[in-house]
Amino acid sequence: MARKDVIDGPRNEEGIASALPILKQRFGDRFQTGQSFREQHSHTTTYLPSQLPDGVVFVEQTADVQDVVRICADYRVPIIAFGTGSSLEGQVNAPSGGVSVDFSRMNRILEVNAEDLDCTVEPGVTREDLNTYLRDTGLFFPIDPGANASLGGMTATRASGTNAVRYGTMKDNVLALTVVTADGEEIRTAHRARKSSAGYDLTRLFVGSEGTLGLITSITLRLQGIPAKIGGGVCAFPTLEAACNAVIMTIQMGVPVARIELLDEMQIRACNAYSKLSYPERPTLFVEFHGTDETVALQSQQFAEIAAEFGADPFQYTVDAQERAQLWKARHNAYWASRALAPELAALSTDVCVPISRLAECVAETQADIREHGFLAPIVGHAGDGNFHVLLLFDDKDPKGVSEAEAFLERLNGRALAMNGTCTGEHGIGQGKISYLTQELASALPVMRSIKASLDPHDLFNPGKIFRV
Amino acid sequence: MARKDVIDGPRNEEGIASALPILKQRFGDRFQTGQSFREQHSHTTTYLPSQLPDGVVFVEQTADVQDVVRICADYRVPIIAFGTGSSLEGQVNAPSGGVSVDFSRMNRILEVNAEDLDCTVEPGVTREDLNTYLRDTGLFFPIDPGANASLGGMTATRASGTNAVRYGTMKDNVLALTVVTADGEEIRTAHRARKSSAGYDLTRLFVGSEGTLGLITSITLRLQGIPAKIGGGVCAFPTLEAACNAVIMTIQMGVPVARIELLDEMQIRACNAYSKLSYPERPTLFVEFHGTDETVALQSQQFAEIAAEFGADPFQYTVDAQERAQLWKARHNAYWASRALAPELAALSTDVCVPISRLAECVAETQADIREHGFLAPIVGHAGDGNFHVLLLFDDKDPKGVSEAEAFLERLNGRALAMNGTCTGEHGIGQGKISYLTQELASALPVMRSIKASLDPHDLFNPGKIFRV
Structure with a gap:
């Protein structure tokens, strides 16, 4: 609970x-x-x-x-x-x-080193602020957790999001930090070299420490070149397992997908209703490729072949930005579409992450649990990472609604942990997951x-x- | 010193x-x-x-x-x-x-999860042992520090090597560890999910801790698919700066080179003499691409265009494994070629790492230092990371030789730190770099x-x- x-x-x-x-x-x-x-x-x-x-x-x-x-x-x-x-x-x-x-208010962009693909910002800069600022440089900061979060918060939570499958998480994209420690001194954890073996990796210790070890005062981030071309597409699969197997093969073949998002049947149904779309109400992958004309064409073709092999509907694909936005509309509106299933209910967004070989099984068991208990709870997954979100709609005014929701969380986390997974891929522990962390890493807690x-x-x-x- | x-x-x-x-x-x-x-x-x-x-x-x-x-x-x-x-x-x-x-003797491969692209090994397994074992799975472990090091040692040193530019360092490729801590208990730092926000990142804390915090007893590693095609090539540049600028543009354009190695004039001269080759004695890049027929062809073409733009000789390139081995021979024999410059002298292999925009400057100043002091000291760089090695040949029996070598190290490290770099990209601190770490991260040392x-x-x-x- x-x-x-x-x-x-x-x-x-x-x-x-x-x-x-x-x-x-x-x-x-x-x-x-x-x-x-x-x-x-x-x-x-x-x-x-x-x-x-x-x-x-x-x-x-x-x-x-x-x-x-x-x-x-x-x-x-x-x-x-x-x-x-x-x-x-x-x-x-x-x-x-x-x-x-x-x-x-501590939201200055302190420096951008375009040649080195890095920048240093204050923690109050949001990711949208940063990307707006960077636009003319041809660079961007890829991590996208959905919300327009601050980069300090994203660092502290070890955030990631839809394109972690390509660009990694905050752990992979923070080069260095300055942090004010308990004695009021400011320390620097690293400089701007892209790699270092110099001493303990304090950068990674503070990334994900959720403000419990110090206050971050600046962040040096890796940047990426804005892709010359972005392609995107959608296709529905006969089963959840088929969709997940297509993801596994895509990753295993090294196709560098930039995003590969799984929406389950209930989520597609919600999106169809909300955005007046007519997607087949089956497990569906939304895919994006970043590269040049040639590489994006190659990658999309490779993915289309893999999808076909697993019995998917034809892969609807485009490199036109407007058409892509249209194709991806269901994914972009997923949260609000889900809320619209029952606007009177509260929404609980939770996440777990499992090895991708267990993703189909973990999602299927979770869907069965949802059906069995009559929940409205659409599922969206960052499938390339084995990370998925359940948006559980429940009555937070009713003690029974709350206790049923908490029992569901307990089962969901137990399931992920039993599959060698983690109780959180990207939301962090905070207060809500303290008991699950205790189950997940009991032996390591004394060290923490x-x-x-x-x-x-x-x-x-x-x-x-x-x-x- | x-x-x-x-x-x-x-x-x-x-x-x-x-x-x-x-x-x-x-x-x-x-x-x-x-x-x-x-x-x-x-x-x-x-x-x-x-x-x-x-x-x-x-x-x-x-x-x-x-x-x-x-x-x-x-x-x-x-x-x-x-x-x-x-x-x-x-x-x-x-x-x-x-x-x-x-x-x-603690060298068992405990499990391989091919679908999840991961495996768990005991720390005594060497990287060559692991790759031999994996061959039939179509997977490989990419980190290659040169020596056939143990994976425990590579983890403890935060090792990397020639292909870190594509696959990252040990920091990026260790998913989880078990470690025996000072009380004799074994802890587990994480499970097999590809990402997690669950608590402090103890995995990264032990990676690079050089055996000072506990003894690693197992390592869960990320694996990669063996590329369907590998292409490799070589070209000489008119100047060091031109070569480094070609590297910067290659990285900035997002060309996913698997290796991009810089050999300086003295290193090429040594290689020519040792391997009876006739490379132009100018700064030279050795490049490798991993992918499919199509992507490797695309990448090599992109690189050839970039190299030409910076005045390089024509890019000699092949996808034939034997021809590639021949083209790369100079790079593979670099160490022994350097030693052969003066077999009677001792060799000191050191490394620093700087932001890539400073690489040309840092190497050029180091070459000037080498010339000024009459050292034999060829330079090889993992140029995509801004990391380079100097193999300083000196008389370790002569106190003057030793003190001159140490004074050189002092200047080299000072130069790298002044350029926002690090005193070690991949060798670690050990004993030899304690004083440089103190300079580099003085404010963070109390936390360490x-x-x-x-x-x-x-x-x-x-x-x-x-x-x-």
């Missing part, structure tokens, strides 16, 4: 009461304690209940971040990093109160706790997230 | 004297204390002097590893992991004595030390490596 992990932690009332006026004095209007600010900074796009911070600091530069950390450290007050609030597992909640550090204790001995950075100390 | 970091650490004579008979009792003939065993296990392919362990344990399974760690922990005796001894910066030396743990102290409080795992605690 997930909600049970959203419990209030101990509050250091005295420390908080002492720190707030000092923060006010230091930051003036950039420190806010009004209810609406506090609510806004605990609200995540999740079914988990909110836990409000005691105040919000809008930082504008590293020195601000250092001062927040030092003041909070002096009074033992929790510090919670906030990007855009698009995390899904309660990452920005404040179970022990404390100070939300809003990075939205030990690292946390050594870098944040007073448990001030985002307490109550990932695991309980 | 590098040799100055090879200093004897404190020896716990009493603990060592107590532990040796217990290890002998537990392991019998699998524990050896003879001089030749000890010498063999401190000998690295490096100019650094040897520091012998007090004994060598040949482990065969995880329980052996756990017992060694527990016995050594009880008596506070250092534990040094040993793969094949091909590390270059003194990684297997025993400055405080202790026990070398030889993994060569803190992690070390929390996971190995008595500094038993490979003491005196990476940094001094």
Whole structure:
């Protein structure tokens, strides 16, 4: 169960009461304690209940971040990093109160090194901001988690999304970080070389640490050349297994698909209804290729042959941007199409990831579970990674609805773990998945706790997230 | 200076004297204390002097590893992991004595999941062993550091090599590890999902930790499909800058070269003399493409156009395996060709890595330094990564030769760091680069030390490596 992990932690009332006026004095209007600010900074796009911070600091530069950390450290007050609030597992909640550090004003693009395909940004830059800025350089930053998240948040959550199959996740695309640690010092984890064997990989330790080890103050990212040509297409398969086998063969043959997304029957039905489309209501792959005229043509032909081998309908394919948008419309509108199945219900977006050989089995068992319990719960998968999302629609006002949803999550995660998978491919642990992480990596938890204790001995950075100390 | 970091650490004579008979009792003939065993296990392919362990344990399974760690922990005796001894910066030396743990008999391939493109191996499996084993599956493990290193050693050193530009480094190709930690427990860092956001990335923390945080007992690796077609070619450029600019454009245009190696004039001269070839004695790129008939043809054509644009000689190219071997002969023999320039001298292989926009400048300044000091020191670069090696030939019997070599290293590393690079792209820190790591990541060292102290409080795992605690 997930909600049970959203419990209030101990509050250091005295420390908080002492720190707030000092923060006010230091930051003036950039420190806010009004209810609406506090609510806004605990609200995540999740079914988990909110836990409000005691105040919000809008930082504008590293020195601000250092001062927040030092003041909070002096009074033992929790510090919670906030990007855009698009995390899904309660990452920005404040179970022990404390100070939300809003990075939205720390949004400068510090440098772009076009020849080296890298750039350095402040954590408040969003991925859309960055790509808008980069447009004239012929470069882009590929990771696309759907939401227009901040790059700080994406780094902290080890985010990925539809094109991770081609470009990797944040783990693969962050070259270096600067981070303010518990003593208020700023450290640099690496420089701009594309590879290094110099010491412990602190970059990767902070990527995915969900704000529990320090506050990221700058991020050096790998960039990619904007593809000269993008091709996209769609085809329906007779069965889920056939679709997944086509994915496995595509990956195994090394066809460098940029995106390969699986929509299940219920998702297609929802999309047809919502966007007035008429796709066959069968498991369907949405595919995209990035390259030149020649390579995109080659790749799409290779994929079409593979799809045909597994009994797919003819592969509808185009290199025209408008036609591609039309073909991909169902995928782009998947979330809202799903919500429209039952607008009165709440939506719970969850993700698991399994080895791709188990994807068909894991999705099929999950569909059977959904049918058996009468849920509305469409499935969309980043099939090339074995990662899939269930958007579970449920009545969050009804305790029975909540407990049925939680029991479903428990079964879903148990299923993924039993298949050598993970309880989260890209959403992170936050509060919602603490109990599943405990099942998944029980033997490693003492090591994680030990690292946390050594870098944040007073448990001030985002307490109550990932695991309980 | 590098040799100055090879200093004897404190020896716990009493603990060592107590532990040796217990290890002998537990392991019998699998524990050896003879001089030749000890010498063999401190000998690295490096100019650094040897520091012998007090004994060598040949482990065969995880329980052996756990017992060694527990016995050594009880008596506070250092534990040094040993793969094949091909590390270059003194990684297997025993400055405080202790026990070398030889993994060569822990060399089972535990499972291959062809559909998921992954496998799990014990750390003593070498990369050639693995690729021989995989041949019938149509898969291969791409990372190729030159030597037939053990996969445990490659993991611990964060190794890479010629085709990292296409397939990444060990950081990108290790999915999960099991590791015996300081308390003798075995932990699992991840499962087999291709991506995960579940907790701290302990996999990446142990990759590159050079045996200082625990002993790796199994490694889950990503595999690749053996390319249907491999093409290879060579061309000489008018200048170093032209060659590097061709590399930058190749990378920027997203041409997925599998290898792109730069040999400088002195290296080509050495190769011509050694292999009786007649390459123009100018900066030369050796290039390889992996794909299908069509993609390899496309890529080689794209590269040939880029090379021509930068004034290269015509690109000599072939898809015939024998002809390719002939074209690449100079690259394959580079090391021995260099040694043959002065067989009486010792050879010091060192590496640095810079952003690729600085590669030409960094190599040119290094060549000027080599000329100015009259060194024989050919340069080979993994140009797509900005990583290059200097093989410095010097008289290691002559104190002046040694001090000149060390002064050269100091200048080389200073130059790379000044260009936002790293003191090692793939060899690791070991003992030889401790002082350069201190310069490179001064602000991060306290965090590294803190992690070390929390996971190995008595500094038993490979003491005196990476940094001094």
